[in-house]
Amino acid sequence: MEIKPLIGLGGVLLAAITSEINDQVPNIALADIRGAMGISYDPGTWIQSLYISGETIGMAISPWIVPALTLRRWSVFGIALCAITSVLVPLSPNLEALYVLRCLQGFSGGLLIPLLMTAAVRILTPDIRLYGLAIYALTATFTPALATTLAALWTDLVNWRFIFFEAVPLCALAAACAWYGLPQDEPNYRPLELLDWRGLLLLVIGTGALSTMLFQGDRMDWFNSKFISILALISAVSIPLLLLNEWFHPWPLFRLQMLGRRNLAYGGIALFTFIIVSQASTTVPLQFLQQVAGYRPLQAHLVTLEIAASQLVLLPAMSPLLNRPQVDSRWVTLVGLALMLASCIGSAFLTPYWNRDQFYFWQAFQAVGQPMVIMSLLLMATNSVPDPSDGPFASALVNTPRALAEATGIWLFQLIGRWRGALHSNRIVDQVGLERWQVIQGNGVLPHNLPPLLPDGRPRVPNALEMLSRAVHQQVATLTTSDTFLILGGLILCLMAVVLVLPRRSLPPRIELAQH
Numbered sequence: 166m167e168i169k170p171l172i173g174l175g176g177v178l179l180a181a182i183t184s185e186i187n188d189q190v191p192n193i194a195l196a197d198i199r200g201a202m203g204i205s206y207d208p209g210t211w212i213q214s215l216y217i218s219g220e221t222i223g224m225a226i227s228p229w230i231v232p233a234l235t236l237r238r239w240s241v242f243g244i245a246l247c248a249i250t251s252v253l254v255p256l257s258p259n260l261e262a263l264y265v266l267r268c269l270q271g272f273s274g275g276l277l278i279p280l281l282m283t284a285a286v287r288i289l290t291p292d293i294r295l296y297g298l299a300i301y302a303l304t305a306t307f308t309p310a311l312a313t314t315l316a317a318l319w320t321d322l323v324n325w326r327f328i329f330f331e332a333v334p335l336c337a338l339a340a341a342c343a344w345y346g347l348p349q350d351e352p353n354y355r356p357l358e359l360l361d362w363r364g365l366l367l368l369v370i371g372t373g374a375l376s377t378m379l380f381q382g383d384r385m386d387w388f389n390s391k392f393i394s395i396l397a398l399i400s401a402v403s404i405p406l407l408l409l410n411e412w413f414h415p416w417p418l419f420r421l422q423m424l425g426r427r428n429l430a431y432g433g434i435a436l437f438t439f440i441i442v443s444q445a446s447t448t449v450p451l452q453f454l455q456q457v458a459g460y461r462p463l464q465a466h467l468v469t470l471e472i473a474a475s476q477l478v479l480l481p482a483m484s485p486l487l488n489r490p491q492v493d494s495r496w497v498t499l500v501g502l503a504l505m506l507a508s509c510i511g512s513a514f515l516t517p518y519w520n521r522d523q524f525y526f527w528q529a530f531q532a533v534g535q536p537m538v539i540m541s542l543l544l545m546a547t548n549s550v551p552d553p554s555d556g557p558f559a560s561a562l563v564n565t566p567r568a569l570a571e572a573t574g575i576w577l578f579q580l581i582g583r584w585r586g587a588l589h590s591n592r593i594v595d596q597v598g599l600e601r602w603q604v605i606q607g608n609g610v611l612p613h614n615l616p617p618l619l620p621d622g623r624p625r626v627p628n629a630l631e632m633l634s635r636a637v638h639q640q641v642a643t644l645t646t647s648d649t650f651l652i653l654g655g656l657i658l659c660l661m662a663v664v665l666v667l668p669r670r671s672l673p674p675r676i677e678l679a680q681h
Contacts, residue, residue: 170288173237173346174300180244180339181281181304183332184274187251188216188571189312190319190328193451193462197320198328207384208260214380215264216271217575221372221568223275226365228283228557228564229418233357236284237347241340243276248336255326278304279564284347286547286556291674295484298543299536302480305440305567306535310447310473317462359416364407368418371403372565376572383579419565420558423550429559431668432546433566435498438660439538440570441577442505442653446531447472449578449649450512450524456642458520468521468528475532483540488673494541495664501537502661504530509654513647517639545671578649585648590641 191198192213199209223243231239250270257263281304285297319327378396385393411417424430447469454460454468487494508530515523550559 169346170348171346172342173348174284174288174297176244176339176342176344176346177240177277177281177284178300178303179335179342180240180247180277181301182308183335183339184220184247184277185304185308186312186315186335187247187270187274187329187332188220189309190316190331191216193312193316194320194325194328197325201325202257202263204260210381210384211264212267214377215268216274217380217568217572218373218376219268219271219273220275221376221565221572222369223272223277224279224564224568225275225368225372225418225561227276228279228560230357231280231283231557232353233355235350235352236280236287237343237349238352239276240280240284240343240347243273243280244336244340244343246273247277248333248340251329251332251336255329275568278567279560282547282560282564283556286550288348294547294674295488295540295544296481298540298547299480299484302536302539302543303476305436305539306443306480307473307476309444310469310471310476313447313451313462313466313469314473317464317466321461321463361410361414361416361418364410364414364418367403367407367410371400371407372569374399375404376569379572379576382576383583417558419561420555421562423555423558423562426549428545428549428668428671429562431663432542432549432563434663434667435538435542435660436546436563437566437570437573438656439535439542440567441574442509442656443531443535443539444571444574445578445649445653446505446508446528446535449646449653450521450528453515453519453642453646454521454524457517457639460521465521468524471525471528472532472535475529476536479533479536480540483536487540487544488675490672490676494544494671495668497537498541498664499661501534501541502657502664504534505538506654506657506661508534509650509657513650513654515643515647515650517643544674545668548671548674577652581649581652582645586641586645589644590637593637593640 195209195212198204198212199206204212227239227243234242246269250266250273254263254266254270257266281301285301286294289297315331316328319325319331374396378393378400382390382393388394388397408419408421411419412421424433450468451460451462451465454465483497486492487497508527511527511530512524546559546563550556
C-alpha cells in the first residue's frame with residue numbers, strides 16, 4: 166500500500182486526538198482556568214456545556230458534507246478552525262467572547278472526529294482495515310485517559326494558557342499531513358443543492374437544547390427552573406420532528422433506515438454506553454482522589470496514565486486477534502465487558518484510606534477490557550456498511566450518539582451525586598447527632614472516629630468541628646463513589662444483555678467485505 170494516503174490518515178488521526186484534548190483537558194483543569202480568568206463557578210460551567218453542544222452539532226453534519234467539499238478540503242478546514250479557536254480562547258477579552266469561541270472550538274472538534282472513521286474506511290484496504298479501526302479507537306480510550314497527565318503538565322508545571330495553546334503545533338502538523346496525503350476528489354455540490362435545511366435547523370435547536378438541559382439541569386434544579394423547562398419542551402418537540410424529517414428526506418443528515426442493520430444499530434447503542442463507562446473509569450477515581458485525598462492532577466494522573474499507555478499496545482494487538490475467522494467478536498466483547506465489570510465491582514469496595522496505589526490493580530482490568538469492547542463493536546458496525554457511499558451516513562449514526570454520551574454521562578454522575586450523596590449525608594449526620602447525644606447523656610461510648618467531647622457536649626479542641634465536617638465529607642464522597650461504580654456495573658450488565666440478543670456474527674473485513 167502507498168505511504169502517501171497513510172500520511173494523510175495520520176494527519177486526520179492527529180487532528181481527532183487534538184479535538185479530544187481540547188475537550189477533556191480543559192474540563193479537568195476547569196478550576197484553574199476559572200481562577201486565572203476570574204470566572205465564578207456558575208458562569209464557568211458554560212465553558213464545558215457550550216463545547217459539548219457545538220461538538221454534537223459538528224459530529225452530525227460533518228460526514229454529510231464531506232462528499233460535497235471533499236475529504237481533504239473539509240479536513241483542513243476543520244483543523245484550521247480548531248487551531249484558530251485554540252489560540253483565541255485563552256485571550257478572550259470578556260465572558261461572551263469566551264462562550265462563542267468555546268462553542269466554535271467544540272464545533273470544530275465535532276467536525277474532525279467523524280472524519281477519522283470516514284478516512285480509515287476509505288483509505289485502508291479490507292486486509293488491514295482493523296488497524297485503521299484501532300486508530301479510530303484511540304480517540305475513545307487513549308485520549309480521555311491521557312487528558313489528566315496533560316492537565317497536570319500545563320497547570321502545575323508550565324502555564325494554564327498552554328491547555329489551549331498545545332493544540333496549535335498539533336493542528337499545524339495535522340493540516341500538513343492531511344493536505345499532502347488525503348486524496349483530492351472532484352467536488353460534488355449536489356448534496357448542497359439538496360441541503361436538508363429543515364433537518365439542520367431542527368438538529369441545531371434540538372440537540373443544543375438537549376445537551377444544555379442535561380448539563381445544566383442539576384445546577385438549576387431541573388424543572389423548578391423555567392429555563393430548563395423551556396429547553397425540555399424544545400427538545401421534546403424538535404427531536405421527534407427531526408427524526409420524522411430525516412426518514413422522508415431524499416438526502417438526510419441521518420439515514421435512519423440503516424438502523425435496520427442490526428450490527429450498525431448495536432454499534433450506536435454500544436458506543437454510547439461505552440463512552441459513558443470508559444470516561445467514568447478516568448474521571449471517577451480522579452474526583453475521588455481530589456475530594457478525599459486532596460490530590461492535584463499532578464499527583465493523580467498516574468491512575469489514568471496507566472490506561473492511556475496500555476492502549477498504545479493493546480489496541481493494535483486486538484487487530485490480529487479479531488482478524489482470525491475462528492474468533493467471534495461478540496465473545497471478545499463479552500470478555501472485555503466482564504473485565505470492565507470486575508473493575509467496577511472491585512473499585513466499589515474503596516475506603517477513605519485509598520490512594521492512587523489501590524486503584525492501579527482495578528484500572529488494569531479497564532485497560533485490558535476497553536480495547537476488546539471498542540475494537541469488536543467497530544468491527545461489527547463497519548462491516549455492516551460494505552458500500553463506501555453509505556460511509557458518511559453510518560459515521561453520523563454512530564458518532565452523534567457518541568457526542569450525546571458525554572452530556573448524558575455528566576447528567577448521570579450529577580444525579581448519582583445528588584441522589585446518593587444526599588442520602589448518605591443525611592444518614593451520617595443523623596448517626597453523628599445520635600452518638601453525640603448518647604455521649605452527652607452518659608449512655609454511650611465515644612466512637613474513635615469522632616472528636617472528643619467535654620461533658621457538656623463542647624469539643625475538647627478548637628478545630629474539632631472542622632475535623633468532624635471533613636470526616637463526614639470523606640465518608641459521603643467514598644460511599645457516593647462506591648455507588649457510582651456499582652451503577653456503572655449495572656450499565657455494563659445491560660450492554661452484555663444487548664450483545665447476547667442484537668448483533669450478528671461478523672467475520673474479519675478481509676473475508677466479510679470480499680463477499681459483497
